[in-house]
Amino acid sequence: MKIMEENLHEDKMDDYVRKSFEEYEASPPSDMWNRVSANLEDVPERTPLWLTFRKMGWQLLAAGVILVLSSTLVCEHLYYEAQLLELTHASQTDGVLNSHTSASMEGSSSTPDRQTPETTQIPIALHSALPVQHATSGATNKQPQFYPSQPVDQMIQQSLQQGAATENPTSGEAMVVDAVQQETAKQLNRISCENIQIPLNSLQQIAPSLPALVASPLASQPIIHPKKGQTGWYAGVETSIMCRLEKAQTVAPRPGRPVFTSEATGSPITSIYWLKVGKQWQNHWSLKSGLGYQQTNRTAIHRPTFRFGDGTHMGTGPRRNFNYDLNTSNGTAEVSLRMEQTQPGNPSDDEPVNLRIETEESTQWIRVPLLFGYRWGERRLKGFVQTGVLANVVVRNQLNIAARVSENARFKPVDGQDGYTINLTQKRFVPGYWLGAGLGYQVGQHLQIQAEACLSGDFPRNDLYRRRLPERYQTGVNLGLCYYF
Amino acid sequence: MTQPNIQACLKGDRLAQKQFFELFKGKMFALCLRYANSREDAEDILQDGFVKVFRDLGQYAGAGNFEGWVRKIFVNTALQHLHRQKRSPLITDLDGQDFPDETDPYMAEEPPAKNMIRILQQLPVGFRTIFNLHVLEGYSHPEIAEIMGISVGTSKSQLLRAKAHFRKLLEGSLTA
Structure with a gap:
């Protein structure tokens, strides 16, 4: 009962206080507006973030374009890296040297006539990062194939003759590689093949003059290095x-x-x-x-x-x-x-x-x-x-x-x-x-x-x-x- | 009450800002006096409060009572001001202390609010703050606890003590 009375008393006091302050206004000093006004000069404008970006205008646009372009290129790069990895993996699975019989090539309808199925194929690694467009020789052989417009041995012989003319055998070897690369580019236009096959017998014919090819079977895979x-x-x-x-x-x-x-x-x-x-x-x-x-x-x-x-x-x-x-x-x-x-x-x-x-x-x-x-x-x-x-x-x-x-x-x-x-x-x-x-x-x-x-x-x-x-x-x-x- | 031209104030129109100031200065100064230790402190709070209001005017969403929004900014400014001063802890333990009875003999003849402001300014900061927040601003104990960083129980007990001291001073001033 006593608590209730106290609460009632307090509520009355609260009401009294509230009512007293309800309409009460105090007078600040007369120079208060000058003080506030002087401080308002200092108030930094809070520019919203979007407005800051809008003010940057074309700079932001240029940055955006470059960013999008860069992202696209990076994605493209990553995509083709994955493609190359897949091709390499397929190559390793099938073996470095592939013997293809005529029977194994019969299933490939896309094989051109100039392909010599009887010959042993040697993959040539082309570490090119150019976009991929490769031809496969059917489900039995996933390796990309290279089909030169002229017989490869003829192409190689031409290159060796040019190399001999300069009395520089290694130059001739390099020219073989260059010739293959150029021909590849010409033929496929866009190359990204990890492995390209040329007839082994063509290389075997020229092997004595190419120390790199004679040294070991692995050396018979001439690597065409990427352009610097x-x-x-x-x-x-x-x-x-x-x-x-x-x-x-x-x-x-x-x-x-x-x-x-x-x-x-x-x-x-x-x-x-x-x-x-x-x-x-x-x-x-x-x-x-x-x-x-x-x-x-x-x-x-x-x-x-x-x-x-x-x-x-x-x-x-x-x-x-x-x-x-x-x-x-x-x-x-x-x-x-x-x-x-x-x-x-x-x-x-x-x-x-x-x-x-x-x-x-x-x-x-x-x-x-x-x-x-x-x-x-x-x-x-x-x-x-x-x-x-x-x-x-x-x-x-x-x-x-x-x-x-x-x-x-x-x-x-x-x-x-x-x-x-x-x-x-x-x-x-x-x-x-x-x-x-x-x-x-x-x-x-x-x-x-x-x-x-x-x-x-x-x-x-x-x-x-x-x-x-x-x-x-x-x-x-x-x-x-x-x-x- | 005349409605302030908020858009003009936002654009920095000094005339509109002065009209805004004139509209609220009386009530807000009364509020500042209730929280402050002295008139000088109240003036500082008023000045800071108006600067904050003009700065943050763009954040007023248009919903709710505009005066309530302004009042809230002033209350926050006053609390920050008291916190900065750190002259005395916000929570006060006055057990065993005799509360000073320094009432002005002419206080009773003054308007009740002015008399109460003097009494409030005699209260310790913690009591005064909780009394203001609960009795005059209508904050609940959980809200006060959150604002002042104390427990709900402490808020309640401090309010009871604040009211007891306030009543004692008020009765003293009325009977003087």
């Missing part, structure tokens, strides 16, 4: 989609001149467009250079704070001038701001003058890389790493003040062009570095598509007064297309 990988000179176009990162530095002020550091607020995404040339040697090493163009737009905010007494008088008026150094991404800017009182009277020298200043910095870069690379992989898909230095040259740079807001209602920035001056001093040449690793995919004999994860940055830099500037990095993806001559 892409080597020599190449040129390409590349696009790097990068995310810029900065690390601000604390720097010491010059005497009588405070220094403030700006912090970037805008989108960090940027692109670099490259034209590159390079040379590949020994199938592994490469040296690459070229030209890159990049435009960066940097929106940043800094908050200079002074005492009113820090300002210098400007004539007899109420205006005062405040000078300071601004430590920006590209260099140090000398800023001079003019402030004026909003109310009459003489403020004390200790009165704070706090500002919030938004700057916009636009820079155009030419970047010249010198990159050493190493790649590996025997087939079309190759991995690579590359590293090197960048010579970064500032072609054009602009630094403007986009907004000035006083956080003390008693002062305001002077409007118009007279309100400030800003003078950016910076070095035109900035050395940097590049680190990257990725994958390249060989398309045909001349083209290669590559995708690379990369990190680039500037070496530590000082301004003209030997003060450390903010550290800059860029990380992202580099997509490119190379043509090998």
